[in-house]
Amino acid sequence: MSTIQAVVFDLDDTLYPERAFAFSGFDTVVERFGQRLGWGSAEAARMRTLFDSEQSATVFNAVLEESGVEPETHATLIAEMVATYRQHAPRIALHADADRALARLHGRYRLGIVSDGFLGTQQAKIEALGLAARIDLVVLTDQWGRDHWKPDPKGFAHLASEFRVPHASCIYVADNPAKDFLAPNRLGWRTVQIRRSDGIYAGLVAPSGGKPQAVIDTLDNVDACLLG
Template identity: 25%
Template sequence: MAIKLVTLDLDNTLWQTDPVIIKAEQACHRWIVENVPQAAEFYTFEALHEYKNTIAECYPQLRHKVSELRFEVLRRVFLQAGISGDEGRQKAQQAFEVFYQARSEVTLFAGALDALTTLQKNYSLIALTNGNADLTLIGIDHLFDAHFNAEQLGAAKPQPDLFRAALSHAGVTPEQCIHVGDHQEQDIVAARRLGIKTVWVNLTDAAWVEDECTPDQEINHLCQLPAAIQALQ
């Protein structure tokens, strides 16, 4: 059966995520220091990072709602600094927007843009992510037909919701779809459970450790992606 849809993970598949998040958190904290200095007295950069982890542990329902989680952390920080109500929420939104803008300043992995441009000519492309990257801010939204995230659907990979949303949106069966991602369980195993073929983006030359299945294709550079997709036709 012909492949019609390619779904792609984003973070650590198309770009390296951890350095971007750190820079975004630093930008957010600088904004707090400059605009709400009394809150910065309570929370250093490191303390704010730890507080976010604490809130995530205390409220597991927020773990996949990454934007809502960060907003709630900021709202609580400003509340502790004596800023409550509408003003506190406004400050939290402003601080979050600083974070979110910086979070979208990613550098695509080598070969990523060319691969997406090539694939987009022959397949429907849909982004599936547990994160909150903004394809419009990044500048690649024109290459995708849709973008689903865990916060939007209320469930994160390896749950099947994101994959099912993509299949429904494109009007295709699992046999007509290939999923591309870096995470062994959240991307490859999760997709295979639904009967979707997979391409494992293994840019770090890691060993495969999952027993449930193996990827249909493995690539070590994104320039190899179009050929890997074609091989699964």
């Protein structure tokens, strides 16, 4: 096997808990719309509960319905709430083991990120987490449009090319077997799943060719995957 030269991470639920972003977004929505709708901490708590339920994709709709807000206003309000959520400056922090891994690997490997998601939202997360100073190259696939989100290979190919390292010397560390490993596997990268007990996507099934080559449960153990 080739020597690993580039260690590339996914962002959401790999380096920081995605639930924390969602909760930060709900709090911001309640702060912004609370006065107008009579919402407060009860609605914020309800959003958190809904996020952990099967209604996670329709949190604002559900709370609007439950709180008796005029149905005619829902569509406009939901659009405004979604925009607020996506554009807010999140109050989030790195997982402790991610913080330690970045400190340990810095200077020994080229460090990268390949992340999907709305461009402005992902940029705000990178900013909030202070990652620009700790990662050599952050690749946000939405810069090329949604067609290039994973499992499209463009982000991975771009990163290897910018780093001028062969694909076989790259490793991708990510949480979501449904979409994260297909492209890097095909390109010849090494792939590792970080399976966190509170991860939103940890239980999803990998498509054919999309299984990670190794699984770890903390980034404290990632170093062993880089050897050989």
